[in-house]
Amino acid sequence: MIFDFIVVGAGSAGCIVASRLSETGRHTVLLIEAGGEDKSFWFKIPVGYARSYYNPKVNWMYRTEPEPNLGGRRIYAPRGKVQGGSGSINAMVFVRGAQQDFDDWRDAGNPGWGFSDVLPYFRRLETHARGESPWHGGDGPIHVTPMRGGTHPLSDAFLDACDELGLPLNDDFNGATIEGAGVYDINTRRGQRSHSSTEYLRPALKRANLSIEREAHARRLLLDTDGRVSGIEVVQHGQVRRFAARREVILAAGAVDTPKLMQLSGFGEGTTLAAHGIETRKHLPTVGQNLQDHLCASFYYRSKKPTLNGDFGSLIGQARFGLMWLLKRSGPFAMSVNQAGGFFRGSPDEPRPNIQIYFNPLSYRIPDNPRAGLTPEPYPGFLIAFNACRPTSKGSVTIASPDASDAPLIQPNYLSTERDIAEVLQGSRLVRRIADARALDGWVAEEVSPSKRADTDAKLLDYFRGNSGSIYHLCGTCAMGAHPDKSVVDARLRVHGVPGLRIVDASIFPNITAGNINAPTMMVAEKGAAMILEDAARS
The missing domain is CATH 3.30.410.40 (Cholesterol Oxidase; domain 2)
Structure with missing residues (x-):
């Protein structure tokens, strides 16, 4: 099957990207999700997040490698494996981050990512209970409630x-x-979780030009002979399936699974890939590096x-x-x-x-x-x-084997x-x-x-x-920047030197933001989708 765009990962970012790309009706969009639908009552009630905390049906339940500075403990790192991603299982604290965090993104060689640039996208995604203001949106999909x-x-x-x-x-x-x-403010609407699956994706799925494939675990990206990414290969209910993209594949699988899929597909540090028998399609040494967490x-x-x-x-x-x-x-x-x-x-x-x-x-x-x-x-x-707020320790996410079903090696170096x-x-x-x-x-x-x-x-x-433990704000593993040797995507979230491929999720953060990262992840999705549509209109 052929679509204009394929979005990999129906998490906090992917639901927004798929919704926005399908909004005009001009493009066909496929959304790929490894988990199932978030239908349970426990996803709706805010305190219900505890029921997802150790549930392998909706949670990848990752653990880090032994951390040498934490007594050799393996730190729990839950990640959503369900429509809505980690936004379906988090504690919903809505914090944008400090203004200087985003100015630092801009100053690291990413024009258009300073705080004044990203504030309109924060406002676009939000309906704040106090109403519209210079700081808050009044008619966005995500409802934000002061406690x-x-x-x-x-x-x-x-x-x-x-x-x-x-x-x-x-x-x-x-x-x-x-x-x-x-x-704290929280993203709820009338006492129920307000997240990108509920507020963006569910209404968008009524559109004829948007499709979703659930319980479809991405195995690798597909490439044309000229090196352009042209589709995705998944395993769904035990069957291998392939989907093609006319324009772009957008990775939104998160700070752990996006670099994992990149490496499985031959994009990463060459010697690491060779050690697993994977042909290097593009040497990108920082794929999986720069892992940051609170x-x-x-x-x-x-x-x-x-x-x-x-x-x-x-x-x-x-x-x-x-x-x-x-x-x-x-x-x-x-x-x-x-x-x-x-x-x-x-x-x-x-x-x-x-x-x-x-x-x-x-x-x-x-x-x-x-x-x-x-x-x-x-x-x-x-x-x-x-x-x-801004820890300086940095780690990595690396594939453990060429088998997509194996969890990657997560080493935060806390x-x-x-x-x-x-x-x-x-x-x-x-x-x-x-x-x-x-x-x-x-x-x-x-x-x-x-x-x-x-x-x-x-x-x-x-x-x-x-x-101590992770507070589940993993980010930075496919960081945005100007130089291919020091970053993975450019300021328009295009993977350096790989036509047809973008990344739009928390992995592109050049530095971690102060506070909870779900809100800035959704902002990245709003801004990333806008850039994709702008580039499509010009091509």
């Missing part, structure tokens, strides 16, 4: 503690500045007063929250578990906010069981989690720089300063872990090494 006004009283006490310490308060992390303490650890606290632990841990409490959601689409089930937090300078001499905090009026674990959901700690508790180690200590001290503030005196009974026994920098660092 302020519906949070637990403990979250208000957290904000009071930050204010007491002289930390700035911020009413809108997606406004003029990201710095300060506040309540590494996070939580401090657990016992509370003097009830928190969400009690209600989440009882059938009566869960029934009450469920009824609130069913009748009014409100309450804790309609929100992210990460209610408050912010972006702070870990020390006064930091030039910009470099530590992100999540404040959660619930302390919990997620057992390795897709039916378990959130399991609160057996006491009234809360947690404060933190990560560095805490491999002195800068990242210093920020662990900055973040740990900041968390404790906030927890020790008078505004939280009436709440904090004790620090359960790491506990006050962690009374030196060495002990705090040991705790972080032993208890």
Whole structure:
């Protein structure tokens, strides 16, 4: 079968790209997805993300290689394997990133990617509950809801503690500045997850010129004799199928599976490909390199007063929250578990906010069981989690074999720089300063872990090494830039030296953004789709 465009990956980016490319009706579009349809009730209800956390039916459930600076642990790296991708299984915090993050993209040799360039695409994808403004869109597909006004009283006490310490308060992390303490916005519409599968793809699938093939696992890209990418080969229900593209193939499989598919197809570092018996079709040494992620650890606290632990841990409490959601689409089930937090300078001499905090009026674990959901700690508790905004450690994603069914080797190299180690200590001290503030005196009974026994920098660092994990913001593995030896795609997201192939997902980030990366990934998709259509109109 022949289409004008083939989009590989129906995730946060791919759903948007497929929708926008099919919008005019001029082009035929095929969307390829390795997973199934996101029909389950648990994809709709915000708190239901915990049911996807260890579910192999909808989650690739990747793990890193042993991390030498984290005690040799293999860090869990969930990735969505379902229509909607990781946007179907994430915690929905909607943060664009700091303005300087995108100016850095531009200054790295990518004209058109500064903050003033990308803001219109952020606004285009958004309908904000407060309405249109210079910072927010008013009629975009993704609905963004502030949680302020519906949070637990403990979250208000957290904000009071930050204010007491002289930390700035911020009413809108997606406004003029990201710095300060506040309540997060989430992408929900009337208490239900609002993501690219629901808001972009489902309406678009009514168009005759857009098709989707689910449970179709991409094996390799197909090339013409002149080196142009001309299609994709997939395995679907045990059968090998091939689809052809007249114009372009667009990879939107994410920061792990996009570089994997590139390497399986002969695009990457030549010696690595040769070691697996793969012919090098184009030597691109940075395919799979430049992997970046936010590494996070939580401090657990016992509370003097009830928190969400009690209600989440009882059938009566869960029934009450469920009824609130069913009748009014409100309450804790309609929100992210990460209610408050912010972006702070870990020390006064930091030039910009470099530590992100999540404040959660619930302390919990997620057992390795897709039916378990959130399991609160057996006491009234809360947690404060933190990560560095712009870690400097970089890793890689590399194929393990020439077999597309084998998971790739993911090696983030967490805490491999002195800068990242210093920020662990900055973040740990900041968390404790906030927890020790008078505004939280009436709440904090004790620090359960790491506990006050962690009374030196060495002990705090040991705790972080032993208890930190990914916060699932993997990006950068097919980075955008001007030079083929140092990047994979150009500023129009075309793969260097490979006609007919683009990448439009989080793998193109030159540097990781401050905060959660789902919003900037969707922005990349909006901007990438616009560029593809512009180039098609000129050809």
